[in-house]
Amino acid sequence: MTEHSTAPMIATSSEPWDAIVVGSGITGGFAAMELTRRGLRTLVLERGPDVVHGRDYLYEHKRPWQMPSRGMLQRRHLDEVKPVQSRTGFMRPGMERWFVDDTEYPYLEDRPFSWIRGYQVGGRSLTWGRQSYRLSDLDFEANAREGIAVDWPIRYQELAPWYDYVEGIVGISGRNEGLGQLPDGNFLPAMAFSRGEEHFKSALDAHFDDRMMTIGRTAVITQPHRGRAGCHYCGPCSMGCSTGSYFSSQSVTLPAARATGLMTLRPDSVVESVLVDETTQRASAVRVIDRVSKEVVEYRGKLIFLCASTIASTQIMLNSNSDRFPNGLANDSGALGHYLMDHHFKVSARGRLPGMLDRYTEGYRPNGIYIPRFRNLNKTSTQPDFLRGYGYQGGSGRQSWRGREMQGFGEGLKDQLREPGPWTMGLGAFGEMLPDATNTMKLDAAQTDAWGMPLVRISCEIGPNELAMRKDMATNAVEMLEAAGATDIKSSDRYTPGGIGAEAGLAIHEMGTARMGRDPATSVLNGFNQAHSVANLFVTDGSCMTSSACQNPSLTYMALTARAVDYAVDAMNRRDI
Amino acid sequence: MSHSRQWTPADPDQPHARRIGRRQFLTLSARALSTMAAASLLPDALAASNPEHAGDLLTGTAGIENARVLSQICERILPGTDTPGAIEAGVPDFIAGVLNIVYLDAETQRFISQLSAFNAATTTEYGRPFDQLTAAQQDSRLSAMASDESSDEAAFFAELRQLTVYGYYTSEPGATSEHALTDYMAPWNGDIAYDDVGRMWTG
Numbered sequence: 001m002t003e004h005s006t007a008p009m010i011a012t013s014s015e016p017w018d019a020i021v022v023g024s025g026i027t028g029g030f031a032a033m034e035l036t037r038r039g040l041r042t043l044v045l046e047r048g049p050d051v052v053h054g055r056d057y058l059y060e061h062k063r064p065w066q067m068p069s070r071g072m073l074q075r076r077h078l079d080e081v082k083p084v085q086s087r088t089g090f091m092r093p094g095m096e097r098w099f100v101d102d103t104e105y106p107y108l109e110d111r112p113f114s115w116i117r118g119y120q121v122g123g124r125s126l127t128w129g130r131q132s133y134r135l136s137d138l139d140f141e142a143n144a145r146e147g148i149a150v151d152w153p154i155r156y157q158e159l160a161p162w163y164d165y166v167e168g169i170v171g172i173s174g175r176n177e178g179l180g181q182l183p184d185g186n187f188l189p190a191m192a193f194s195r196g197e198e199h200f201k202s203a204l205d206a207h208f209d210d211r212m213m214t215i216g217r218t219a220v221i222t223q224p225h226r227g228r229a230g231c232h233y234c235g236p237c238s239m240g241c242s243t244g245s246y247f248s249s250q251s252v253t254l255p256a257a258r259a260t261g262l263m264t265l266r267p268d269s270v271v272e273s274v275l276v277d278e279t280t281q282r283a284s285a286v287r288v289i290d291r292v293s294k295e296v297v298e299y300r301g302k303l304i305f306l307c308a309s310t311i312a313s314t315q316i317m318l319n320s321n322s323d324r325f326p327n328g329l330a331n332d333s334g335a336l337g338h339y340l341m342d343h344h345f346k347v348s349a350r351g352r353l354p355g356m357l358d359r360y361t362e363g364y365r366p367n368g369i370y371i372p373r374f375r376n377l378n379k380t381s382t383q384p385d386f387l388r389g390y391g392y393q394g395g396s397g398r399q400s401w402r403g404r405e406m407q408g409f410g411e412g413l414k415d416q417l418r419e420p421g422p423w424t425m426g427l428g429a430f431g432e433m434l435p436d437a438t439n440t441m442k443l444d445a446a447q448t449d450a451w452g453m454p455l456v457r458i459s460c461e462i463g464p465n466e467l468a469m470r471k472d473m474a475t476n477a478v479e480m481l482e483a484a485g486a487t488d489i490k491s492s493d494r495y496t497p498g499g500i501g502a503e504a505g506l507a508i509h510e511m512g513t514a515r516m517g518r519d520p521a522t523s524v525l526n527g528f529n530q531a532h533s534v535a536n537l538f539v540t541d542g543s544c545m546t547s548s549a550c551q552n553p554s555l556t557y558m559a560l561t562a563r564a565v566d567y568a569v570d571a572m573n574r575r576d577i
Numbered sequence: 578m579s580h581s582r583q584w585t586p587a588d589p590d591q592p593h594a595r596r597i598g599r600r601q602f603l604t605l606s607a608r609a610l611s612t613m614a615a616a617s618l619l620p621d622a623l624a625a626s627n628p629e630h631a632g633d634l635l636t637g638t639a640g641i642e643n644a645r646v647l648s649q650i651c652e653r654i655l656p657g658t659d660t661p662g663a664i665e666a667g668v669p670d671f672i673a674g675v676l677n678i679v680y681l682d683a684e685t686q687r688f689i690s691q692l693s694a695f696n697a698a699t700t701t702e703y704g705r706p707f708d709q710l711t712a713a714q715q716d717s718r719l720s721a722m723a724s725d726e727s728s729d730e731a732a733f734f735a736e737l738r739q740l741t742v743y744g745y746y747t748s749e750p751g752a753t754s755e756h757a758l759t760d761y762m763a764p765w766n767g768d769i770a771y772d773d774v775g776r777m778w779t780g
Contacts, residue, residue: 061761064747064780070671071747074678194767234761360774363765400780401746409654409719409738417742418755420777 016300017043020286021307022271022316025123026554027541027561028307029249029257030166034565035305036260043299044257045269045288047308048119051098051126053250057240059094067094087114087500088508090127095238098127108444110459112503115311115510121267123309124508125248127238130219130366131393132172133551134163134183138377143547146387149339149435150517152546153527156183162559170247170558171225173367174217182372182391182551189222190215191367195359196396196423203484204371210381211374211480216367216393219247219555228252233363246366268292270451273320274304274329276534281324282577283537289451303536303568303577307561310542311340311441314513315456317524317539318443330514330531336524337442339435339512340458341548344466346494346502348428349477351486353396356423361397368395371427371480373550375472386468390431390550392477398423425486429473430507432550434465439504441513460504462495470495509553511542529564536577540564643689645708646696647672653715654741660754663741668751671744691733695722752779 018040021031028044035042064071071093078086078096085091085099100117107115118124137156144151160183167186176184193201193215201213220237223230228251229243237246244251257263268291275298277284285300306313314337320329328336373389375381399421406413439461443454474491481489494501504510517523520532529544531537540561542553549556571577651663651672663669676685699707699718707715723734745751752758756779 063749064752065749067747069674069679070744072675072679072743076678076681079681191765192767197767231765232762233765235759358771360769360771361765361767362769362774362778363763364759364780365765365767400777401742402780406738406742409723410656410716411658413738413742414655414658414660414755417746418776420771 016285016302017041018301019043019303019305020045020299020301021305022286022313023123023307023309023541024121024249024254024265025118025307025309025541026125026128026249027309027557028123028305029125029253030558030561031305031307031540031565032257032263032265033253034562035303035569036257036262038565038569040262040303040569042257042263043301044254044263044265045271045286045299046121046123046265046267047270047291048121048123048267049291050121050265050267051250053244053255054240054242057242059239060242061234062094062239069093084114085116087503088116088506090116090129090238090508092236092238095127095240098124098238104450106449106455108447108455108457110457111461111498112500112505113458113460114500114503114505114508115456115458116505116508117309117312121265122249122254126240126250128219128248128554129508129552130237130246131370131552132167132170132174132217132219132555133370133391134185135159135549135551135556136181136183138181138373139547139549139551142388142549143435148387148547149437150515150519150522150546153516153518153523158527159556159559159563162563163555166555166558166562169226169252170219170555171221171228172217172219172555173215173222175214177212177214177372179212179372181377185217187217188225191218191220191222191365193369194361194365194396195356196353196398196425197369199353199356199423200369200396200425200480200484204480207483208480211371213369213371216370218367220366221245226252231366233365235364237366270453271308271316272296272451272453273316274306274537276320276322276324276329278322278324281534283329283534291451294451303572304538305561305565305568306537306539306543307541310510310513310545311456311458313539313541313543314441315443315453317514319454325533330524330534330537332520332533333522333524335515335517335522337513338437338440339515339546340439340441340460340504340510341433341435341512341545342460342504343430343507343509343548343550344433344462344470344495344502344504345428345430345507347431347470347473347477347492348426349474349481349489349491350424350426351481351484351489353423353425354485354487360420368393375469383472386465386472387434388432388465388469388550390429390469390473392427392429392473394425394427396423396425425481425484427477427480429470429477430509430550430552431466431469431473433462433504433548435512435515435547436463439512458505462504467495509542509548511545511548511553514539514543515546516544517546528567529560530568535571536568538564538568642696642706642708643692644669644673646706647692649708649715650719650737651741651744653712653719654738655745655751656712661750663745663751666745666748666751668741668744668748671748672740675740675744688736691729695730695733746779756780 019035019042021044024046032044081101084102098118100119140152143149164186174187175190220231231245270289272287275285283304285298288297318328371392373391375389401417441458444457447455514524516525529538529540648669651668655663722730756777759778
């Protein structure tokens with residue numbers, strides 16, 4: 001990362017910005033694009049350095065022998081500098097720089113919680129898993145139906161057109177399956193299954209009436225789309241993709257915002273707080289500390305969009321105290337910082353599929369299969385031991401030499417490793433985590449970071465519902481593999497109480513802490529992601545989530561962001577804001 | 578290569594990262610060990626600047642011996658045939674790099690100790706260090722090492738084999754001579770005839 005500030009000098013002029021967006025990742029980029037397209041002069045603040053599309057993708061298309069340490073993670077260094085970030089398997093050699101140094105950005109864990117972050121322009125949109133699924137009314141109605149937490153203030157029908165819109169821009173490849181729990185979408189052509197996956201799917205269809213398998217719905221385009229080239233199946237997307245075939249802020253939203261001539265992007269801008277005009281009870285400005293120079297600057301804005309990511313946006317709000325809001329901005333309810341969630345995962349199973357040794361695969365498909373939720377959909381699938389449900393992601397291919405069982409040594413070993421191994425099939429579950437008031441993040445005033453910000457203290461762990469669900473996840477994964485004739489099946493659950501391996505946060509789907517709701521007394525945001533008590537403040541990243549569902553959430557964040565911008569700009573034009 | 582770690586809370590008081598500079602991945606030429614009989618696996622400067630570092634055991638007289646032994650083990654695991662062997666593919670250098678920047682200090686220390694112990698036991702049994710045995714004797718010794726699957730020696734053999742295989746098939750000589758080079762512009766096809774490729778893809 002550069003150690004000189006690339007931040008443009010922006011005068012704190014008397015004229016306020018039409019809009020200020022905090023964060024440049026999945027939601028910040030989307031907000032910037034939507035706001036500028038609606039004609040608003042928009043300032044985008046990103047706390048990290050710039051990452052230039054193409055130029056900064058240092059290891060794209062590199063062979064293993066061209067990679068640092070041949071693609072082995074440099075644990076000795078990472079254990080010192082990124083001990084938390086390196087808990088995730090998403091960090092690959094060559095893109096470690098897109099995960100923060102924990103030494104530079106510390107936080108406090110009362111119980112293990114992996115807060116995995118990417119502080120740079122584009123944020124985690126550079127490194128995300130790209131799986132993109134809609135939520136359904138099964139999810140939006142769940143809290144109300146079960147009397148848990150508070151009701152979502154929206155239903156699927158209100159978000160559906162925004163899913164359509166966002167999918168059209170992002171470019172999601174996938175298959176429509178007509179499932180109530182996983183609504184269809186506006187998809188580009190689906191990627192094909194592998195031979196092993198076809199085998200598994202046939203077995204699933206033959207042996208189970210209650211579940212099905214589809215190809216992953218992924219934000220990787222399979223044909224030219226809005227000026228971007230279709231995927232050329234080269235390898236791990238997260239090395240960066242100069243053809244823009246996977247969605248990131250760099251490939252889609254920031255260039256679109258820039259093209260309007262209305263966006264100013266300021267990297268190296270650590271947002272310390274949002275200031276409030278006590279008379280109007282509106283957010284008036286954002287206070288920024290330059291990451292490099294530590295200079296403090298204030299920018300005035302008419303609309304403020306917090307898109308800094310779950311936890312980070314709430315951190316800013318909790319650090320924004322005033323006479324009107326002594327406990328954090330827009331925190332009349334006291335809900336701010338509570339109901340932190342993630343998806344719980346690391347329950348998996350893998351087995352060896354029989355035969356098919358005359359078949360193989362070609363190319364690297366940046367996607368896998370998906371088995372949508374099949375528990376607690378209706379009366380017949382109601383589970384006695386847990387609420388909600390989970391989905392499986394996975395895939396099948398022939399074993400490479402990596403991780404392969406080997407016999408002996410010498411010329412015979414070379415012979416073994418010249419040919420691919422058997423087909424294997426793996427499944428890993430992602431489960432819903434219930435919102436719980438005791439899963440919290442707070443600020444620890446006694447300890448501050450290098451910019452004087454109080455450190456975040458996180459106390460979060462999965463509960464009895466999740467633990468019961470995990471047993472079902474493991475059992476069913478094994479049963480399905482057995483039904484497909486798999487042998488040598490191995491299953492694992494990496495969770496241990498108080499240990500690392502499947503701790504909260506590790507799914508990198510952290511959400512909640514500034515939830516949406518109908519009642520200002522119990523929630524922070526209304527149904528348009530607008531703060532109940534600060535009309536020109538919107539929070540559209542994962543902080544807004546009222547429950548977690550079990551689907552990968554970024555698509556929903558983008559749909560909520562686009563919808564919130566539409567609402568905010570209309571309201572501003574009506575002079576309601 | 579798996580390792581377990583105890584969870585420790587993120588510690589804001591931890592001093593800022595020590596820099597990796599002196600622990601840069603070794604950039605010895607690809608065939609350094611095969612041509613430099615007395616090469617040490619670590620630069621002397623490293624050992625001198627960081628005397629407590631486990632890498633000391635790869636320098637000096639004992640270190641030179643360890644380097645030779647390691648090279649010979651790698652070569653017997655993946656020998657030169659009509660395609661390059663481990664030494665030609667630079668595998669010993671690769672492993673030196675792993676010890677230097679991938680393994681934690683304690684792991685490197687343990688690795689070197691096991692390597693020394695292996696060679697000491699070999700010397701006792703054969704009257705000569707491992708690198709001075711004939712190829713047949715070396716193979717016999719490695720077979721014995723791997724035979725008792727519950728033993729520490731067998732676990733060490735598995736580790737050596739794992740590292741050798743990794744280093745070999747991620748090297749240009751190893752990967753391109755043994756495997757089919759993936760085409761970064763080939764479309765995905767999930768069901769092709771294996772005979773059309775006839776070997777594993779690189780990767």
